Amino acid sequence: MFYREVGQFKTSYAADQAIFPIRQDRIGLALILAVAFIGIPLVGGEFMIASVMIPFLVLALAAIGLNILIGYTGLISLGTGAFMGVGAYACYKLSTLFPQVNIIVWIIASGLVSCAVGVLFGLPSLRIKGFYLAIATLAAQFFLQWCFVRVGWLYNNNPSGAIEVPLHTLFGIPITGATAKPLTRYYVVLTIVVVMTWFASNLVHGRIGRNWMAVRDMDIAAQLMGIRLLPAKLLAFAVSSFYAGVAGALMVFLWLGAAEPEAFNINESFVLLFMVIIGGLGSLIGAFFGAALIHILPIIVRTAPDALGLSIGSATAEHLTYIITGGLILFFLIVEPHGLARLWQIAKQKLRVWPFPY
Amino acid sequence: MHLLYQIFIDPFMQMGQAPDLLVQTLWEGLVGGVLYALIALGFVLIFKASGVFNFAQGIMMVFAALTLVGLYEKGVPAPLALLLAIGVMYLLALGVERVVLRPLVNQPDIMLFMATFGLTYILIGAGQLVFGGDPKEMPVAALGLPKGAIDLKILGGLVSLQKIDIAAAIIASIMVAGLAVFFQKTRIGRALRAVADDHQAALSVGISLNQIWVIVWFTAGIVALATGIMWGARSDVSFALQVISLKALPVLILGGFTSVPGAIVGGLIIGIGEKLGEFYWGPLVGGGIESWLAYAIALAFLLFKPEGLFGEKIIERI
Amino acid sequence: MSGADDILLKVDNVSLSFGGVRAITDVSFDIRKGEIRAIIGPNGAGKTSMLNVINGFYHPQQGRISFHGQTRARMKPYEAASQGIARTFQNVALFKGMSTLDNILAGRALKMKSSFFWQMFRHGPALREEIEHRKFCEEIIDFLEIEHIRKAPVGTLPYGLQKRVELGRALAMEPTLLLLDEPMAGMNLEEKQDMSRFIIDVNQHFGTTIALIEHDIGVVMDLSDRIVVLEYGHKIADGNPDEVKSDQKVIDAYLGVAH
Numbered sequence: 001m002f003y004r005e006v007g008q009f010k011t012s013y014a015a016d017q018a019i020f021p022i023r024q025d026r027i028g029l030a031l032i033l034a035v036a037f038i039g040i041p042l043v044g045g046e047f048m049i050a051s052v053m054i055p056f057l058v059l060a061l062a063a064i065g066l067n068i069l070i071g072y073t074g075l076i077s078l079g080t081g082a083f084m085g086v087g088a089y090a091c092y093k094l095s096t097l098f099p100q101v102n103i104i105v106w107i108i109a110s111g112l113v114s115c116a117v118g119v120l121f122g123l124p125s126l127r128i129k130g131f132y133l134a135i136a137t138l139a140a141q142f143f144l145q146w147c148f149v150r151v152g153w154l155y156n157n158n159p160s161g162a163i164e165v166p167l168h169t170l171f172g173i174p175i176t177g178a179t180a181k182p183l184t185r186y187y188v189v190l191t192i193v194v195v196m197t198w199f200a201s202n203l204v205h206g207r208i209g210r211n212w213m214a215v216r217d218m219d220i221a222a223q224l225m226g227i228r229l230l231p232a233k234l235l236a237f238a239v240s241s242f243y244a245g246v247a248g249a250l251m252v253f254l255w256l257g258a259a260e261p262e263a264f265n266i267n268e269s270f271v272l273l274f275m276v277i278i279g280g281l282g283s284l285i286g287a288f289f290g291a292a293l294i295h296i297l298p299i300i301v302r303t304a305p306d307a308l309g310l311s312i313g314s315a316t317a318e319h320l321t322y323i324i325t326g327g328l329i330l331f332f333l334i335v336e337p338h339g340l341a342r343l344w345q346i347a348k349q350k351l352r353v354w355p356f357p358y
Numbered sequence: 359m360h361l362l363y364q365i366f367i368d369p370f371m372q373m374g375q376a377p378d379l380l381v382q383t384l385w386e387g388l389v390g391g392v393l394y395a396l397i398a399l400g401f402v403l404i405f406k407a408s409g410v411f412n413f414a415q416g417i418m419m420v421f422a423a424l425t426l427v428g429l430y431e432k433g434v435p436a437p438l439a440l441l442l443a444i445g446v447m448y449l450l451a452l453g454v455e456r457v458v459l460r461p462l463v464n465q466p467d468i469m470l471f472m473a474t475f476g477l478t479y480i481l482i483g484a485g486q487l488v489f490g491g492d493p494k495e496m497p498v499a500a501l502g503l504p505k506g507a508i509d510l511k512i513l514g515g516l517v518s519l520q521k522i523d524i525a526a527a528i529i530a531s532i533m534v535a536g537l538a539v540f541f542q543k544t545r546i547g548r549a550l551r552a553v554a555d556d557h558q559a560a561l562s563v564g565i566s567l568n569q570i571w572v573i574v575w576f577t578a579g580i581v582a583l584a585t586g587i588m589w590g591a592r593s594d595v596s597f598a599l600q601v602i603s604l605k606a607l608p609v610l611i612l613g614g615f616t617s618v619p620g621a622i623v624g625g626l627i628i629g630i631g632e633k634l635g636e637f638y639w640g641p642l643v644g645g646g647i648e649s650w651l652a653y654a655i656a657l658a659f660l661l662f663k664p665e666g667l668f669g670e671k672i673i674e675r676i
Numbered sequence: 677m678s679g680a681d682d683i684l685l686k687v688d689n690v691s692l693s694f695g696g697v698r699a700i701t702d703v704s705f706d707i708r709k710g711e712i713r714a715i716i717g718p719n720g721a722g723k724t725s726m727l728n729v730i731n732g733f734y735h736p737q738q739g740r741i742s743f744h745g746q747t748r749a750r751m752k753p754y755e756a757a758s759q760g761i762a763r764t765f766q767n768v769a770l771f772k773g774m775s776t777l778d779n780i781l782a783g784r785a786l787k788m789k790s791s792f793f794w795q796m797f798r799h800g801p802a803l804r805e806e807i808e809h810r811k812f813c814e815e816i817i818d819f820l821e822i823e824h825i826r827k828a829p830v831g832t833l834p835y836g837l838q839k840r841v842e843l844g845r846a847l848a849m850e851p852t853l854l855l856l857d858e859p860m861a862g863m864n865l866e867e868k869q870d871m872s873r874f875i876i877d878v879n880q881h882f883g884t885t886i887a888l889i890e891h892d893i894g895v896v897m898d899l900s901d902r903i904v905v906l907e908y909g910h911k912i913a914d915g916n917p918d919e920v921k922s923d924q925k926v927i928d929a930y931l932g933v934a935h
Contacts, residue, residue: 130471131411136653138607139654139657143650143654145650150643150646151644199796202796206795206802207781207784208795210774213774223757224733225762226754226758226785226849227785277472282773319483319486321483323483325476326475326478326482329476329479330473333469333473334462337469
């Protein structure tokens with residue numbers, strides 16, 4: 001009833017090839033953006049902005065990157081955490097070497113560094129796929145993590161082994177460092193995430209996205225259509241690592257403020273993979289759903305028992321989170337392999353026919 | 359020039375000057391390799407019979423050991439705890455078959471692969487929830503395993519062999535031999551190989567897939583338990599062992615996913631290779647290269663010999 | 677009708693083996709411009725392998741292939757595609773996760789040139805290109821009568837329609853040579869008639885040269901201008917339908933021979 005496309009006739013292919021051909025989708029998108037840019041800053045407290053929204057957006061960005069690789073191109077990576085690390089360390093290095101340059105420039109540049117590293121580790125993907133590639137990306141994960149610990153130059157030989165973010169400003173307003181207000185950081189992160197999501201959406205809906213999906217679905221047929229596998233796969237690695245790198249830089253500079261090598265360990269890679277699986281393989285909105293669920297789940301598990309009058313220790317909450325996460329993965333793989341994004345589509349379909357399902 | 363010397367000459371000079379150290383390093387690598395091989399063996403068993411790439415195999419090892427130690431710490435006598443741990447592994451096999459394999463049968467392999475990630479997290483959470491997350495000590499003596507070391511005076515030096523390591527090598531050999539007999543000689547073993555070749559053909563001659571899967575996962579669980587006891591005796595039992603268990607993955611790449619001898623040879627190569635690399639070449643770059651050397655070796659193999667040492671070459675057909 | 681100018685593709689003494697198993701032994705034939713050429717033979721005769729050799733997926737150990745008069749030793753599949761060789765598959769090889777329209781648009785991969793930059797903004801050249809190729813694909817969709825499944829994910833379509841979409845995807849490449857591997861396998865009579873009509877239309881209206889493998893001898897005899905017969909990787913006959921029909925070796929191969 002509320003979600004009907006009846007009466008919306010398209011008179012040109014241009015209108016039908018648009019990314020949101022249905023009017024309600026466009027309205028919905030505008031609403032979401034309005035809530036994100038105006039609503040949440042108005043009603044959300046410090047905790048909401050700093051500990052829920054910023055991490056959610058950063059993780060969603062990384063999940064989009066991973067989804068381009070796994071969901072769209074069918075290449076499994078277990079090294080996303082390390083590529084986020086590359087972005088974070090590159091941004092730290094660049095911004096401490098040349099502090100006068102605007103930090104936004106360095107965040108983009110660190111994405112490019114991560115992109116180059118990603119292409120390097122993506123090279124084996126020509127010859128190997130599936131599980132084999134997953135294991136090969138573990139090489140990237142462990143090697144890069146080792147670099148973050150052992151190569152002192154990367155963290156300016158800081159005795160604590162951590163990288164700490166200094167103050168940077170944008171138009172005279174502090175956006176990184178201890179004095180930056182959560183709301184300012186939120187706006188910077190939100191803007192970057194929105195723009196990059198728009199780019200990702202354009203890419204996956206055009207020729208490049210079709211080539212990726214062709215490689216994913218049937219690589220032999222794709223070759224015989226004239227799609228060259230290596231460039232297509234390397235491009236996916238490049239774009240994916242760029243997103244992971246920017247997300248990593250944002251994570252350290254605008255969310256945590258400091259990070260140790262442990263922040264980019266194999267568990268981070270797993271968690272991102274789970275976001276993609278639960279959110280929905282090959283769906284950008286799924287990356288947001290997945291990031292929201294996986295990020296908010298531990299918060300709920302920690303606080304919900306208190307609300308019910310039960311008291312569980314933080315260790316127990318953590319263990320429960322593990323079990324629930326694992327259970328959710330099995331649930332989605334078995335019941336709905338396309339994840340939350342598919343459930344969203346089904347809901348839209350239901351709305352379309354409501355209240356007369358026949 | 360100096361760098362080349364450090365890489366290509368100096369380590370070998372060191373080996374020659376202190377052969378006892380070399381033997382000690384080789385031994386450590388060998389024992390590590392045997393344990394990697396055992397984890398890889400569990401992978402191969404499951405992969406052969408159900409086509410599932412079981413990412414959770416390493417975690418099953420930790421989970422099994424943790425169950426054993428946890429029960430022992432709660433006052434259960436060691437032999438009984440061992441039996442109970444075996445029982446838990448059987449229940450796990452039943453559960454996996456019911457909850458994971460049966461609903462996901464005929465799905466793309468990659469789905470099943472990702473499902474084992476879910477299993478991994480459930481096992482980590484459940485193990486810690488029940489037995490706590492703190493590292494535990496394996497009751498070596500109570501299990502009737504030897505403790506202490508044998509010191510050999512050879513090559514003008516002293517080489518120290520932990521008795522538990524010797525026991526590990528012996529138990530591993532017995533298990534591998536036992537599995538070989540099981541595969542070749544028993545009815546279930548033949549059924550297993552039939553299932554591995556072709557699920558549907560096996561079904562059509564009356565082999566119960568579900569039953570086979572339970573048996574295979576249970577067998578892999580027992581292998582995991584044995585491996586867990588050995589690792590646990592060398593260090594403490596906790597989920598920090600997870601990182602070690604992932605090392606079995608490069609072993610598989612070397613050996614091929616379907617080859618039992620491959621798992622063993624691959625395990626030994628990786629085990630010895632990373633110990634030698636760490637000891638002689640590690641200091642050049644600041645040490646700690648053990649954490650990624652195995653993966654680098656595997657990656658090199660993937661690029662030049664993607665089917666592994668013993669794997670079958672695949673001809674793509676359309 | 678004859679003469680060297682007419683020849684689009686020439687296969688010269690090609691042999692192919694997989695680790696000692698000979699799939700094709702010393703086979704030569706040619707395909708003329710604008711004809712429908714059938715390759716027939718019993719199962720395991722090496723027909724699909726032959727197509728794989730032609731579009732560069734397998735590399736023959738011996739022999740040469742010339743296309744458009746250019747001889748090549750080794751060729752990669754995407755090179756074959758860029759020279760205008762398109763292909764459908766014995767077991768439908770569609771991109772299952774994509775819609776019918778996207779599958780056919782994917783066939784335009786080689787014709788789309790807009791840069792990554794414009795793709796990122798989906799603006800300017802990228803958008804123009806997208807719409808222009810959409811128009812082209814709509815013509816194919818129209819031609820194959822699959823308008824109603826334009827937006828449907830191909831994985832859910834019935835087999836006959838999948839085969840049709842696959843043909844559409846190959847046509848989107850605007851091929852000079854179209855290789856069809858059992859386009860009518862597993863179809864009922866009506867679907868076969870439809871498919872035959874499409875093949876003839878493609879051949880006559882677009883002037884596309886077609887090489888097809890098919891088991892339905894009736895269809896082959898009706899459709900094709902000339903036929904190559906393979907058995908155990910050897911060529912046993914080559915000629916127009918009537919010649920092949922009366923060839924003793926072909927009769928033996930198909931009906932068996934009394935020993």
